[in-house]
Amino acid sequence: MDIPVVLAALRRRARTAGAEPLLTHYDLDAGGRTELSVATFANWVAKTANLVEDLGADSGLVGLPLAVERPGHWMTLLWPLAAWQRECAVSVDVAAADLVVIGPLDPRPVLPGATLACSLHPLGLGLRNLPTGVLDFTTEALSQPDLAGTLPSAASAPAWIDGATVLSHAELAETPPVGGRVLVRPSDALGTLRDAVLGPLLGGGSAVVVEGTADDARLAALRASERCVE
Template structure:
């Protein structure tokens, strides 16, 4: 068993090029732009990995229904790397999960599992007055240490479980995800499905030394062209 390839890629790049941009997020509906360097993204991942450990979800299932509604948000995109660092698999189905990650709208515990609500604020500000049994992700994560241990996983171990497959759940291993095409430049990403967005916005850039600009909302061609030019994205 080895450290998952994508976790290794993030840790290596944080050491060698931590100040470089990794993920720039536009929220057109809220009017926000958030830029995370490799080091900042890795810091959020480490804090989240420590939180997973504190909540007793190591080597378990982390449900990320947040990815169904906001696949391109930076808070959504950091969760898979944190889960893999603690030998967890990501699933989109909350049934049977050890930990459930939801958004800020009507966050309520669906299961006895621990539930974390993400504010989706551009600066990561927390939520207040949550229902009993729901924890605010920002508040809990920011109290965690900046470094986290890493649990090994087999290359063929499940990393992402997508229940939306036409013949039942599709399971992607760490080796499958490590085969994501590398991205060397700065690319513009309009979110699509949860796994496709993760691959385009984070996994490919990590493997290739590039970065991504993710635009959430309903951009028209003119706005996308303007953002592409201002962010110096490759065509």
């Protein structure tokens, strides 16, 4: 067993081109823009992986309903890689999950196991006054070390689960590589993850993810200002 191809690509690129942009996130409705370099994205992934370990979820199942609610947010997009770093599978459902990741306004009751709430703030600011049993992701993650070990995973091991769809690490590594800078409009959870993170990592490119209301003219202006190739 070895580390998943996507994680190997992130590690290699953080070492050789860490200052390059990897993920730029726009929330047009809230007015926010956040740019994460390869190194910054890798740092958030490492801290989150350490948090997964601290919460006792290694080699378990991470429930990520946040990927259905906000598939394009940068906080959402780092979670799968952090989970894979600790040999976890990721499911958009919460059934049987060892760890559940929700948004700031998610009304679901606290479930067995650890529950983390993501603020979705452009700068990653934390949440206050959370219900008993719900932890603030930002507070917990930022207290973690900057480096994290990576547990090996078989290429055939489940990596992404969405209902009856179960994809292995090898199948995710078949995502078409993205070599340039592309503008991504969020779609479904898996499609957005492939377009915004997996493809750019595998191909050496970067993504500009645009959430919120925008007409064709606004998108064209963003594509030009961010120097996207498509």
